[in-house]
Amino acid sequence: MYKAYWGMEFNPFEKSLSERDFFKSDDFTQAISRMEHLKNIKGIGLFTGLPGTGKTYTLRCFVNSLNPNLYKIIYITLSTVTVLEFYKAIAYGLGVEPYSKKIDLFKAIQERIISLSKDKKIIPLIMIDEAQYLKTDVLNDLKLLLNFDMDSKNYAILILSGQPLLNNILSKQIHDALKQRIVINYNYEGISKDEVNGYISSRLKLCGIVDEIFNANAVEAINSCCNGSTRLLNTILEKSLMMGYQKGLKVIDTEIVMSVQNEINLI
Structure with missing residues (x-):
């Protein structure tokens, strides 16, 4: 009424408004431009901001702008998981058999990513929302999972999206190796x-x-x-x-x- x-x-x-009607704030413009750059160079991108500042919506707009024939999208929202559950979530997204052992999952996921990128010219894009809840063990494995050809190649894109707490978590010495692999970083101002x-x-x-x-x-x-x-x-x-x-x-x-x-x- x-x-x-x-x-x-x-x-x-x-x-639920259409992307064409979305208000293009400075945050949106800045984040999208960085995602576009990440699309070209691949690797790990970090996007943080307080709740409600538009992080997830920006991800949705970015994904909808991609050619589905050139990108394999894996979007993970359940970030409060164990390492094995995390591996299985990626395996499901990539269409890989969800083996019961971590070592088998690790090998199968890496082989699938390399196959998609090199043989089919399809770039895997893994997006983890609410990444501030990821356990330390999962964060430790991320840098290993994306280590290809003795850390000389980027075959996939990983986007970590979360609240500012995520910046504090990654600033800890234990995560220094992962933080050094982040090639794009943006914090939403609101x-x-x-x-x-x-x-x-x-x-x-x-x-x-x-x-x-x-x-x-x-x-x-x-x-x-x-x-x-x-x-x-x-x-x-x-x-x-x-x-x-x-x-x-x-x-x-x-x-x-x-x-x-x-x-x-x-x-």
Whole structure:
């Protein structure tokens, strides 16, 4: 009902929006450019940022831009696994028999990666989301798994995506060898104050609204409340519109935004 009240054709703040309608923030542009470079040089890329800053969405857009005939995509979201479970997850993704012994899995995975890259001209792209939860043993094995031809070749792309904690983990001496193999690194800053206003305007225009709904003070409050998180920004905007509809308002003000923020904090 609130969408009809504001004259919205659809909800422009939901995560299922098409990639063509996605707001191209500076974070998105910076991360995508680095992923494109990683595509050319292969190896390990590290992308970190606070929750809700768009890391997973960027990965999705990047994957959708790739030619499926040239890349084999393995996307792993369950990062709280043992070493053997991790190997099996990659094996399943590569279409390799999930042997029960780690040494057999290791050999089969490496052989499959080399075969895809050299014989079929297909680049394996392994993406690990929420990588800050990876166990130390798994991180130790990553540098071994991607060691080809006595560490002289890159036959695959590995993207580690996670929260800033991942940077702290990799800075430990035990992971120094893995960190040295990271060829691309980007940390998401989050949506900026200047971008918030443009984001709100572009999202509303997308669903057919041209009139100002959020006044300047409300936008300022929204920027402070979202703390750089696009996910939280979307939640605040949608709940503000719902509350504005319930109160019969024509413009969203600071009072509504702060009420929504208090409501969110109680969840």
